[in-house]
Amino acid sequence: MSLRQLPEIRAFQRTDALAFEPPSQIAADFNASITAAATDADTSISIYGQIGIDPGTSVDNTERRISNALRAIGKQDITVNLNSPGGNFFSGLAIYNLLRAHPAKVTVNVLGMAGSAASIIAMAGDEILMASGSFIMVHNASAMVIGNKYDTNDATELLSEIDAAMAEVYAARAGVEKKVAAGWMDRRRGDGTMFGASSAIESGLADGRLNADAVKVSAEATKSVPRERVLENALMTAANMSPQEAKALIAEIKSGTREAVGPVTRDADDIRTAIEQLRSTIRS
Incomplete structure (x- = not known):
């Protein structure tokens, strides 16, 4: 002990x-x-x-x-x-x-x-x-x-x-x-x-x-994981999405093409903003 x-x-x-x-x-x-x-x-x-x-x-x-x-x-x-x-x-x-x-x-x-x-x-x-x-x-x-x-x-x-x-x-x-x-x-x-x-x-x-x-x-260390990858992993785990579906949803949110979300600015790179948008989008 x-x-x-x-x-x-x-x-x-x-x-x-x-x-x-x-x-x-x-x-x-x-x-x-x-x-x-x-x-x-x-x-x-x-x-x-x-x-x-x-x-x-x-x-x-x-x-x-x-x-x-x-x-x-x-x-x-x-x-x-x-x-x-x-x-x-x-x-x-x-x-x-x-x-x-x-x-x-x-x-x-x-x-x-x-x-x-x-x-x-x-x-x-x-x-x-x-x-x-x-x-x-x-x-x-x-x-x-x-x-x-x-x-x-x-x-x-x-x-x-x-x-x-x-x-x-x-x-x-x-x-x-x-x-x-x-x-x-x-x-x-x-x-x-x-x-x-x-x-x-x-x-x-x-x-x-x-x-x-x-x-x-170390100059060879792995770079920090992009936040998009974190969100993709969360969607695959919790929403049972395929990797392709998760990537497509993140891309739509970032580009502002998904009607349920509306335009997204660079501030959406902040994970909290992205999470709020994901919550309102996943079931749409």
Whole structure:
């Protein structure tokens, strides 16, 4: 078990009505080129990119891969090298629970960003170290909801439960009251708080800094996934569309040719605008 007294968070019932993705600002700030300068293949786990199956690159950052890696490592101290904007909350929560249950010391190195669902993973570290210029981002759970009024009501209830679970984890790790952690998440109408290395350490969300030579920037790193790809993946998952149908719908929305939507400007590149248009379009 964790060397710290961290809470185990119960599993939530997965639902096809919710499609999780990093908030647009976090995705825009994410730098995928940041990785660990060196790793010990026998005792290290790397989590780079979106949590879950990355919709653009198909990189596997699921609980299944992490579970297999932990099983291969065995009862040894491990290092988790983390640079992720977040993604699927359910996978992030499952990975947190797996790392929390590891019988030896878990060190989490935040190399660039631990945003959204990835911040929950980071909290499982017995020791959390942050590189210069790295961030931990905490906020209210956000997801694209596809369905009728009953689905949206259920989604609202589930997202509230998820927020409470996340606040419990942050509070336990930082040694603060749950309402303090919830306040971090509630800032800016739920967009949350971005903690740099200094503020994260001061707040109790991290323990120390990484040496500068522990991090490298790779020129060959995969570029950030275009938001269109994220939306296409969500439509294929939650609305049971084919890849061709999803691509066609996104193209129609961007071009303004779909009558139910109306003209769309470049501001529609913002994922929130696109989501609102998708909600009104999917059933038309």
